[in-house]
């Protein structure tokens with residue numbers, strides 16, 4: 001089971017903050033913005049001026065809602081409707097709609113799946129049974145080497161996973177990245193932590209393995225389960241600790257093909273790589289060498305029959321969603337109830353939607369964007385991105401704290417940065433993937449094989465920095481530092497973040513400031529270890545870093561003074577990196593907004609000037625209903641400050657003072673010399 005973790009290489013941006021409703025451009029004088037609380041003076045409390053009425057009327061508990069949560073809900077419903085419509089339609093064989101519809105319909109065909117029993121597994125189970133020695137075991141394991149991991153996910157389903165991406169030292173071609181895997185529980189600590197809670201969890205996992213063996217009709221399930229757990233504990237002991245995931249330099253371990261025999265004896269690597277389809281691959285990047293060495297040794301030291309039991313259990317688990325309900329029910333007991341704390345079995349359609357998205361992400365994405373993100377939306381977002389680039393070019397050129405040589409590198413990196421918006425220019429071509437209604441198991445197997453072959457084919461092609469790593473229908477964005485690229489999906493580029501028919505001032509103040517925030521990460525302490533082509537290597541000088549930290553200290557002091565509760569204040573240092581990005585994002589988006597006007601004055605809408613709407617949209621980004629416990633948790637642990645204080649970023653921008661006539665004596669007023677500008 002794969003777990004999403006944050007690796008230094010790639011960052012999934014969850015947009016944990018909320019954005020507000022965009023002021024719609026309306027020819028007729030419309031109803032005024034009902035979220036604003038006009039009893040609050042903008043200069044005293046801009047967050048409550050912008051959101052006061054919304055905060056009073058929105059309901060929620062714990063963490064939410066915020067706008068992102070509402071967008072996820074809306075978008076999930078749209079995706080569900082599209083997939084279910086496709087399942088009802090009679091689409092031309094081979095079309096995207098046919099594949100999506102038939103994939104979903106097959107997953108929903110509970111009776112058909114039930115009638116087949118475990119028969120679909122017969123070929124695979126026979127292949128496992130035919131294993132007799134180390135070579136045939138290695139060959140079988142090689143055939144399971146799937147591209148089910150990437151820089152975002154580690155702990156592959158099988159003993160190793162592969163990610164085909166550019167290398168850390170060269171950017172022109174794809175490289176074979178090998179990542180650790182093979183554990184049924186998500187965390188290495190689940191296996192080695194001696195606390196009573198984890199001991200209990202391991203007991204529950206062992207019982208679950210036993211239940212799966214029993215379902216497969218394998219004799220003596222209890223003692224076999226104990227041995228399988230013991231094997232996984234040994235695999236876990238060789239895994240790299242979670243803390244290593246934050247340090248990309250630890251993952252950059254180039255191995256030549258011949259190194260495997262010397263550094264990781266045990267596996268028959270010839271047999272392994274041959275059946276993985278990469279017999280001729282000369283170079284690999286091994287992210288966790290200890291896991292490759294440790295697991296390979298276990299191929300030799302452990303009994304072949306134990307490995308065969310292990311493989312059978314993991315095979316059944318892997319296909320649980322397309323097997324009879326007894327298997328799915330047992331899967332839910334451990335993964336749903338015990339691990340995730342779920343009370344109820346999810347609706348079958350929820351799993352089917354998830355499965356369809358996982359297998360045919362960009363096919364569903366095509367259906368989604370055809371309806372909800374037309375080419376003119378993409379063109380509008382691209383124009384905004386061009387303005388943001390123009391604004392950044394000017395800002396970086398004028399930086400006073402960065403040395404001239406470093407500035408040159410930053411400008412080169414900006415010039416090379418690829419920003420994708422909405423959906424990819426080139427979709428994945430699914431024409432060689434056959435989807436057959438009534439064959440849920442076969443569809444899943446073929447989709448996985450299709451994915452594996454597509455990734456293997458990349459090894460022979462030049463690296464493509466414009467490849468998408470997030471599906472358009474996901475409400476999110478991804479920064480990938482290697483290659484140098486950022487992607488903002490159609491799911492996140494919708495009202496109120498971005499309205500293709502809406503007001504430019506609001507779009508730039510909301511989505512524009514968000515995109516500009518992320519761009520700044522390419523040049524800050526996160527991005528400064530990757531060059532313009534996404535190759536590893538620090539490009540700041542020690543002096544650049546010293547100057548940057550001196551400037552950051554001023555902003556940290558500003559945030560230290562925010563105390564949401566009498567005994568709870570923000571820790572400026574903990575949230576420093578994100579606040580700097582907020583300031584950079586807001587300033588640059590404002591520059592870009594001015595650029596977009598091309599010298600013309602903006603119109604007044606609902607009594608608000610363009611400048612006012614720009615900052616208003618920014619303040620709305622951050623609104624959120626949050627109870628005290630959630631607020632305390634965020635202040636103590638999160639690298640992002642609570643939304644209210646992120647909204648107060650406006651205090652550092654001169655144009656905000658002008659837009660809302662904020663002056664000395666107003667609560668948010670800062671003297672010009674106290675306003676922080678780092679970028």
Ligand SMILES: [Zn+2]
Nearest residue numbers: 517521578581
């Ligand atoms: Zn950020």
